[in-house]
Amino acid sequence: MSIVITIRCNNVAFVLLFPSMLSTLFAIWGLLALGPVTSSAGDSTNFYDLTLENLSSFSSLKTETMTGKLSLWILFQPNCASCKRQLNDLECLPSDIFKIALGIGGNQEQLKKELLPSKFEGERVLASPQLKKAINTQTTPSLFLVNKSGQVEKRIQGTTACETVKSAFDVLR
Numbered sequence: 001m002s003i004v005i006t007i008r009c010n011n012v013a014f015v016l017l018f019p020s021m022l023s024t025l026f027a028i029w030g031l032l033a034l035g036p037v038t039s040s041a042g043d044s045t046n047f048y049d050l051t052l053e054n055l056s057s058f059s060s061l062k063t064e065t066m067t068g069k070l071s072l073w074i075l076f077q078p079n080c081a082s083c084k085r086q087l088n089d090l091e092c093l094p095s096d097i098f099k100i101a102l103g104i105g106g107n108q109e110q111l112k113k114e115l116l117p118s119k120f121e122g123e124r125v126l127a128s129p130q131l132k133k134a135i136n137t138q139t140t141p142s143l144f145l146v147n148k149s150g151q152v153e154k155r156i157q158g159t160t161a162c163e164t165v166k167s168a169f170d171v172l173r
Contacts, residue, residue: 072169087120
């Protein structure tokens with residue numbers, strides 16, 4: 001028995017098909033845990049005012065060094081096939097856009113195992129509790145387009161073509 005649920009959000013309807021009652025319950029529980037999802041900047045967190053643990057070295061990444069640069073933050077979880085596809089499909093972005101794979105969920109070893117061998121050209125870091133609270137989502141992959149002063153300009157959820165991301169950055173330039 002399949003279950004169909006329709007959700008309306010900002011005049012957009014999402015139709016979800018679940019193969020069983022159990023998967024439906026898990027999905028509803030997951031949606032309730034997500035909290036609000038926005039498509040543009042809505043909070044005042046400065047992403048360039050953080051220190052994050054770098055997964056590829058024993059150092060910290062001080063995001064203040066990115067002030068004056070555009071950046072793309074990609075929310076990533078271990079065992080997320082869509083996250084891996086997204087990380088490996090960003091080669092069309094110009095080199096002046098600073099890229100960060102932001103590990104959430106799992107532990108440090110799981111994240112290292114997934115992130116370090118990828119062909120992703122950018123920093124690989126753990127999300128701090130402060131940043132997890134600021135981004136207010138667990139949906140992966142999620143992309144955060146951050147302006148030169150460290151504010152989120154656009155939030156994109158789900159796997160997104162590189163050209164679409166590039167076009168969104170062209171608007172910020």
